[in-house]
Amino acid sequence: MKLDVELPPERLSRAVDQAVQRLARRTRVPGFRPGKAPRAMLERVLGQGAVLDEAVEHLVEDAYRDALVEKLILPLNQAKIDVQQAEEGKALVFSATVAVRPDVKLGDYRDFNFKPEIEQITDVTVDKVIDELRDQNATLAPVEDRAARKGDYVVVGYTGSRDGVPFEGGSSERMPLILGDERLIPGFEDHVVGIRLGDRIEFDITFPDDYADADLAGKPAHFQVELKELREKILPDTDDEFARGMGDYADLPALRAEVQQRLERNALDRARHQFADRIIEYAVANATMELPDILVDQEVEVMHDEFRVSLSRQGIAQDAYLKATSQTEEDLHKDLRPRAEQRVKVLLVLSTVAETEGVNVDDEAVQAEVERSRQRYAGDAKLISYFESERGRNFIRSTLRRTAVVERLVDDWMTAHPEHPRLPHIEDDTTTAIEAPSAGSESSEKKEPVESGSPA
Amino acid sequence: MTDLSAHEVIVRPVITEKAIDLSNREPIHRYTFQVHPDANKMQIKAAVEELYKKENVTVVAVNVLTTHRKEKRRGTRRGRISGYTTPWRKAIVTLASGQKIEFFEGV
Numbered sequence: 001m002k003l004d005v006e007l008p009p010e011r012l013s014r015a016v017d018q019a020v021q022r023l024a025r026r027t028r029v030p031g032f033r034p035g036k037a038p039r040a041m042l043e044r045v046l047g048q049g050a051v052l053d054e055a056v057e058h059l060v061e062d063a064y065r066d067a068l069v070e071k072l073i074l075p076l077n078q079a080k081i082d083v084q085q086a087e088e089g090k091a092l093v094f095s096a097t098v099a100v101r102p103d104v105k106l107g108d109y110r111d112f113n114f115k116p117e118i119e120q121i122t123d124v125t126v127d128k129v130i131d132e133l134r135d136q137n138a139t140l141a142p143v144e145d146r147a148a149r150k151g152d153y154v155v156v157g158y159t160g161s162r163d164g165v166p167f168e169g170g171s172s173e174r175m176p177l178i179l180g181d182e183r184l185i186p187g188f189e190d191h192v193v194g195i196r197l198g199d200r201i202e203f204d205i206t207f208p209d210d211y212a213d214a215d216l217a218g219k220p221a222h223f224q225v226e227l228k229e230l231r232e233k234i235l236p237d238t239d240d241e242f243a244r245g246m247g248d249y250a251d252l253p254a255l256r257a258e259v260q261q262r263l264e265r266n267a268l269d270r271a272r273h274q275f276a277d278r279i280i281e282y283a284v285a286n287a288t289m290e291l292p293d294i295l296v297d298q299e300v301e302v303m304h305d306e307f308r309v310s311l312s313r314q315g316i317a318q319d320a321y322l323k324a325t326s327q328t329e330e331d332l333h334k335d336l337r338p339r340a341e342q343r344v345k346v347l348l349v350l351s352t353v354a355e356t357e358g359v360n361v362d363d364e365a366v367q368a369e370v371e372r373s374r375q376r377y378a379g380d381a382k383l384i385s386y387f388e389s390e391r392g393r394n395f396i397r398s399t400l401r402r403t404a405v406v407e408r409l410v411d412d413w414m415t416a417h418p419e420h421p422r423l424p425h426i427e428d429d430t431t432t433a434i435e436a437p438s439a440g441s442e443s444s445e446k447k448e449p450v451e452s453g454s455p456a
Numbered sequence: 457m458t459d460l461s462a463h464e465v466i467v468r469p470v471i472t473e474k475a476i477d478l479s480n481r482e483p484i485h486r487y488t489f490q491v492h493p494d495a496n497k498m499q500i501k502a503a504v505e506e507l508y509k510k511e512n513v514t515v516v517a518v519n520v521l522t523t524h525r526k527e528k529r530r531g532t533r534r535g536r537i538s539g540y541t542t543p544w545r546k547a548i549v550t551l552a553s554g555q556k557i558e559f560f561e562g563v
Binding site: 031032033036038041 | 473
């Protein structure tokens with residue numbers, strides 16, 4: 001978008017006067033107290049045109065900002081400013097080119113014909129969770145009177161050699177294993193099955209062709225193995241006593257009921273999230289817009305940063321990663337681009353829907369979120385000061401607004417389809433209540449940890 | 457009395473806040489110059505009228521004064537050193553009422 005601005009000569013001469021004062025204050029001219037040098041002297045010291053340049057620069061900046069406010073333009077990037085005429089006594093003419101949020105033509109985003117899909121929690125699912133709980137609470141009892149079987153917990157010591165020479169990484173004093181998990185090279189564990197505590201065996205084995213260490217892949221090796229420990233996994237019986245051991249449950253049915261309840265709540269929450277995602281997808285698919293490159297580029301950068309962070313969390317340097325996957329940064333950017341486009345689209349569509357629907361977020365909600373962030377990132381002073389700044393607040397506001405819009409769409413659909421089971425927001429019921437009021441608060445929180453083993 | 461050319465008489469304009477102020481008073485403008493130490497008022501008058509021939513000005517008065525040398529001392533790592541500031545002669549030239557010159561352009 002291009003803005004053409006023309007300012008009358010008076011504005012320029014006023015700006016020049018101000019520029020003289022500003023420059024005089026910060027320029028030392030011999031013979032004059034600071035701030036007292038006349039314009040002619042400033043120009044001698046700073047160079048012809050310095051005063052005019054300063055004046056034009058400030059004036060253009062002010063005028064540009066005024067123009068943005070006046071025309072209600074929200075720029076997305078730094079404007080490219082082209083000054084066409086800057087002469088004293090004449091009008092100042094310049095144009096500013098700036099990318100703006102594109103017009104989004106919304107299609108339909110309400111009349112979709114899909115429904116939330118709630119996963120049914122059956123006894124089988126509950127059984128599975130109970131089994132997981134049993135597995136986590138299994139005891140490992142030492143076994144002496146029989147040979148090792150699949151599923152046993154063993155500790156082995158082994159020495160691997162090739163042509164009689166032990167090779168690097170091929171030996172271990174005590175290696176804990178669960179037989180059948182196949183964590184070592186395929187076939188290794190099969191040799192251990194059937195031997196007794198204290199037994200020593202030797203065997204030849206071939207490394208698989210796709211083994212990570214290229215020197216060993218596909219090569220034969222000789223192993224000496226000793227079984228040092230043999231334990232059997234004993235699962236607790238599924239009875240009332242087990243239930244009592246898991247927490248404050250009177251008997252097994254009580255535990256099952258609690259598990260069932262939690263699973264159902266999670267299923268509802270998941271259904272709501274999936275439903276919301278589908279609505280977003282639907283709205284985006286029906287909307288038409290011209291995507292400005294600048295926005296996508298920015299988003300690609302953001303994603304690149306996120307990627308770098310996640311790599312460094314795994315202790316990988318980006319350069320090493322790129323080398324290993326033989327990619328360049330450009331390749332990476334190209335890969336990220338489609339997803340960045342999608343993210344930008346979602347952002348734009350949701351903002352536009354928010355405008356159309358008149359969804360607004362009040363200052364208190366923003367303030368509350370700022371407080372929450374402050375607690376969440378208590379150690380990070382830089383992040384906190386960002387959240388408290390005007391920009392940070394705007395960011396939070398627009399995020400909340402987008403979330404609120406989706407919530408609104410979901411809730412509206414719910415109201416229109418009273419026959420469908422409610423989908424509460426899970427963050428409203430952290431303790432026991434299943435029926436929670438579906439008040440329109442945010443849902444950008446972390447999800448509750450998935451069920452498997454929390455009450456222990 | 458020595459013969460001095462106009463450029464030798466007028467060394468340079470004095471450009472300070474005070475001098476600028478004097479030169480901008482209406483309607484009588486006074487201009488301040490550093491002049492040759494031996495120049496007299498008649499020579500200064502003649503030199504100014506000569507140098508600003510284009511503006512065709514008339515000098516109605518010349519006031520002169522000498523800024524005498526002054527001892528300056530300053531401590532360095534190797535001890536104190538002392539010297540003097542340069543003495544110089546200043547002339548304040550009054551033009552006829554309403555007349556002006558562009559005296560930045562001197563020298």
